[in-house]
Amino acid sequence: MSAFQLEPWLQARGARVEALLADRLGRLQAAPRRLTEAMAYSLLAGGKRLRPVLCLAFAEAVRGGPPGTAAEDSACALEYIHTYSLIHDDLPAMDDDDLRRGRPTNHKVFGEAMAILAGDALLTEAFALVGTGPEPCRAELASRLARAAGAVGMVGGQVLDIAEDRPAEEGYLTRLHRAKTGALLQAACTLGVVAQGGTVAQVAAAERYGEAVGLAFQIADDLLDVTSSSEAMGKPTGADAAAGRHTFPAVLGLEASRLRARALVEEALAAVRPLESVPGPLAALARYSVERST
Amino acid sequence: MSAFQLEPWLQARGARVEALLADRLGRLQAAPRRLTEAMAYSLLAGGKRLRPVLCLAFAEAVRGGPPGTAAEDSACALEYIHTYSLIHDDLPAMDDDDLRRGRPTNHKVFGEAMAILAGDALLTEAFALVGTGPEPCRAELASRLARAAGAVGMVGGQVLDIAEDRPAEEGYLTRLHRAKTGALLQAACTLGVVAQGGTVAQVAAAERYGEAVGLAFQIADDLLDVTSSSEAMGKPTGADAAAGRHTFPAVLGLEASRLRARALVEEALAAVRPLESVPGPLAALARYSVERST
Numbered sequence: 001m002s003a004f005q006l007e008p009w010l011q012a013r014g015a016r017v018e019a020l021l022a023d024r025l026g027r028l029q030a031a032p033r034r035l036t037e038a039m040a041y042s043l044l045a046g047g048k049r050l051r052p053v054l055c056l057a058f059a060e061a062v063r064g065g066p067p068g069t070a071a072e073d074s075a076c077a078l079e080y081i082h083t084y085s086l087i088h089d090d091l092p093a094m095d096d097d098d099l100r101r102g103r104p105t106n107h108k109v110f111g112e113a114m115a116i117l118a119g120d121a122l123l124t125e126a127f128a129l130v131g132t133g134p135e136p137c138r139a140e141l142a143s144r145l146a147r148a149a150g151a152v153g154m155v156g157g158q159v160l161d162i163a164e165d166r167p168a169e170e171g172y173l174t175r176l177h178r179a180k181t182g183a184l185l186q187a188a189c190t191l192g193v194v195a196q197g198g199t200v201a202q203v204a205a206a207e208r209y210g211e212a213v214g215l216a217f218q219i220a221d222d223l224l225d226v227t228s229s230s231e232a233m234g235k236p237t238g239a240d241a242a243a244g245r246h247t248f249p250a251v252l253g254l255e256a257s258r259l260r261a262r263a264l265v266e267e268a269l270a271a272v273r274p275l276e277s278v279p280g281p282l283a284a285l286a287r288y289s290v291e292r293s294t
Numbered sequence: 295m296s297a298f299q300l301e302p303w304l305q306a307r308g309a310r311v312e313a314l315l316a317d318r319l320g321r322l323q324a325a326p327r328r329l330t331e332a333m334a335y336s337l338l339a340g341g342k343r344l345r346p347v348l349c350l351a352f353a354e355a356v357r358g359g360p361p362g363t364a365a366e367d368s369a370c371a372l373e374y375i376h377t378y379s380l381i382h383d384d385l386p387a388m389d390d391d392d393l394r395r396g397r398p399t400n401h402k403v404f405g406e407a408m409a410i411l412a413g414d415a416l417l418t419e420a421f422a423l424v425g426t427g428p429e430p431c432r433a434e435l436a437s438r439l440a441r442a443a444g445a446v447g448m449v450g451g452q453v454l455d456i457a458e459d460r461p462a463e464e465g466y467l468t469r470l471h472r473a474k475t476g477a478l479l480q481a482a483c484t485l486g487v488v489a490q491g492g493t494v495a496q497v498a499a500a501e502r503y504g505e506a507v508g509l510a511f512q513i514a515d516d517l518l519d520v521t522s523s524s525e526a527m528g529k530p531t532g533a534d535a536a537a538g539r540h541t542f543p544a545v546l547g548l549e550a551s552r553l554r555a556r557a558l559v560e561e562a563l564a565a566v567r568p569l570e571s572v573p574g575p576l577a578a579l580a581r582y583s584v585e586r587s588t
Contacts, residue, residue: 031445032453039445088414093406112387113456116410117449120382123414124444127421131436139432142425150418151325151333155411159326162407 006284010053017052017075018044024076024129031121038110038118039125043083045101048292050217050285051078051188057281058192058206061272070135071195074145077126078188081149084122085184087115089158123149130191137194144187144194153183161245168246177218178211185217186210201274208271209282216264217289219257222247226254228293261290300578304347307575311346311369312338318370318423325415332404332412333419337377339395342586344511344579345372345482351575352486352500355566364429365489368439371420372482375443378416379478381409383452417443424485431488438488442481447473455539462540471512472505479511480504495568502565503576510558511583513551516541520548522587555584 021043028036052075059071067075090097090105091112097105107115126149130141147153157180166172189210193202226249248257268286269279276282315337322330346369353365361369384391384399385406391399401409420443424435441447451474460466483504487496520543542551562580563573570576 028445031450032457034457035445035450035453084414088410091410093410114453116382116385116387117453119414120378120417121445121449123417124440124449126440127425127436128440128444131421131425131433131440133433139425139427139436142421142433142436146418146420146422146425150422151322151329151415155415155418156325156329159329159408159411163326163328 004278004280004284006281006288009281009284010288013053013056014049016056017049017079020052020072020076021079024073028125034110034114035118035121038106038114039122041109042087042100042106042118043080043122045103047101049079050289051082051184052076054185054188054210054213054285055192055195057285058189058198058275059196060192061275061280061282062193062196062198062202067192068135068196070130070133070137070141071192073129073133074141074191074195075188077129077141077145078184078191080122080126080129081145081154081184084119084126085149085154085158087119087122091115094162135195137197140194141191144190148183148187153179153187154181157181157183166246168251170248170251173246173248173251174215177215181218181221182211182214185214189213205271205275209268209286212264212268212271213286213289216261216268216286219248219261219264220290220292222249223254223257223261224293265290298572298574298578300575300582303575303578304582307347307350308343310350311343311373314346314366314370315373318367322419328404328408329412329415332400332408333416335403336381336394336400336412337374337416339397341395343373344583345376345478346370348479348482348504348507348579349486349489351579352483352492352569353490354486355569355574355576356487356490356492356496361486362429362490364424364427364431364435365486367423367427368435368485368489369482371423371435371439372478372485374416374420374423375439375448375478378413378420379443379448379452381413381416385409388456429489431491434488435485438481438484442477447477447481448475451475451477460540462545464542464545467540467542467545468509471509475512475515476505476508479508483507499565499569503562503580506558506562506565507580507583510555510562510580513542513555513558514584514586516543517548517551517555518587559584 025036025040025043055071055075055078056067059067086100087106089095090100091107098108099105106118110118126145127142130145131138157176160176161180186207189206190203193206225247252260265286269283272282319330319334319337349365349369349372350361353361380394381400383389384394385401392402393399400412404412420439421436424439425432451470454470455474480501483500484497487500519541546554559580563577566576
């Protein structure tokens with residue numbers, strides 16, 4: 001059907017994201033060296049870069065060309081915030097993880113105090129990135145990013161995740177993941193549209209797509225934790241169950257989880273049809289969110 | 295000379311800040327209850343509210359009347375960020391403090407994980423506050439606040455403060471405190487001006503005032519740690535020396551520190567003369583920054 005090839009597109013965009021992240025971090029030369037080293041250690045450690053890539057894909061679709069500076073700043077800010085959340089989640093007081101992407105976690109290398117501060121700095125600098133520039137969209141970028149990452153979004157989801165009285169129900173799991181991972185993935189999509197001055201209808205399409213892909217991505221993550229090898233993931237697998245953490249496979253069963261993820265992908269594909277007359281990166285990324293192997 | 299009375303003005307503005315903070319926090323009803331409880335515990339624990347009060351004072355001076363919504367949002371955002379920094383600074387991995395303002399610290403009440411997350415949420419929601427609204431100044435508020443609080447500002451200063459190789463020199467101390475406390479106090483002044491659409495000259499005046507008052511405030515803080523009682527401060531005094539922390543009195547001596555603080559107050563007074571034809575809250579707050587007893 002579609003002639004679009006995701007792999008080379010993803011490689012090009014991934015390389016672009018790496019270059020952008022290094023550039024933006026390089027602007028903090030007046031900051032203490034040890035702090036920027038700790039920030040760079042986790043920020044430039046690779047990873048799928050799904051959030052910046054989604055942001056750039058929506059910006060390209062809206063603009064019909066390469067993303068502008070506000071979209072590129074947003075892409076970096078999303079990865080700053082994702083990275084800070086990983087650093088803080090890995091702390092001894094939280095998940096107490098020693099490994100992340102096959103390397104020692106930030107606090108294992110720089111100490112707990114510096115890991116807390118590196119996370120704080122990444123979170124703060126994300127807003128310096130989206131808030132600074134002449135484009136009229138800048139305030140809306142900051143507002144949307146903050147609400148997605150804050151008490152009703154990502155941080156709130158993390159609180160639900162560490163709560164002691166989590167019910168093993170699909171409704172609670174969905175609420176938890178909509179907040180914990182879904183809100184920021186959704187913001188990745190909408191920020192790309194807002195950064196390019198997209199229409200209200202385009203923002204709404206990005207919201208629907210982002211919500212569906214965000215949840216599909218999490219279900220796929222839970223499935224990978226059950227079915228994948230530790231080597232492929234770069235971290236221990238089966239850790240969710242070992243930690244007594246409820247997952248979609250545990251609550252719905254493996255097969256129903258797979259069906260739910262596929263239905264969400266169809267929702268996402270329908271939402272972005274008006275943005276891609278011929279299926280392109282947005283359609284391919286929706287499929288990739290559940291078909292990936294790491 | 296001046297008929298302006300700071301005390302009743304400060305009480306009225308302080309009460310206004312308490313009401314604003316409770317109102318803004320009350321908008322997060324969709325967030326997990328335990329999270330907003332932890333945020334409220336530290337945010338609504340009293341304190342001098344110096345940052346919001348400075349912000350409102352500059353907004354009033356520029357507007358010649360009561361501050362607008364953008365200024366009130368900025369005032370709250372500044373206190374959110376100050377509060378998050380206290381919560382994270384008190385953590386066992388950082389200063390490991392059990393008491394703050396005469397009450398158990400956040401992690402002592404809610405646990406370390408929740409204290410980290412409450413701090414993260416306060417920091418993030420600060421940007422939701424300044425970034426959200428129709429006023430054209432919103433992006434600049436977010437940008438200035440982020441740069442003051444980030445890697446080159448407050449977080450960077452905290453890194454300098456926990457560094458192991460801190461030289462006992464006035465130059466290092468000044469750099470440390472310009473970043474750790476000065477940048478946010480300076481932002482408090484400039485945000486008030488920017489929120490009311492002040493001129494470039496008015497922003498520059500707020501920057502000069504904020505830098506001088508910020509440093510004067512820190513020197514006064516160091517002096518109070520040496521000379522005040524634990525009861526009056528609501529926290530142990532003499533803690534700086536006990537922690538092996540360099541202070542202005544230790545590096546410059548008591549009398550030279552007092553003279554330096556007074557010279558800074560004179561700088562601040564000169565900077566805001568064009569904003570206050572008759573000495574008012576700005577002049578009084580500059581004096582208060584060094585003459586306060588807690």
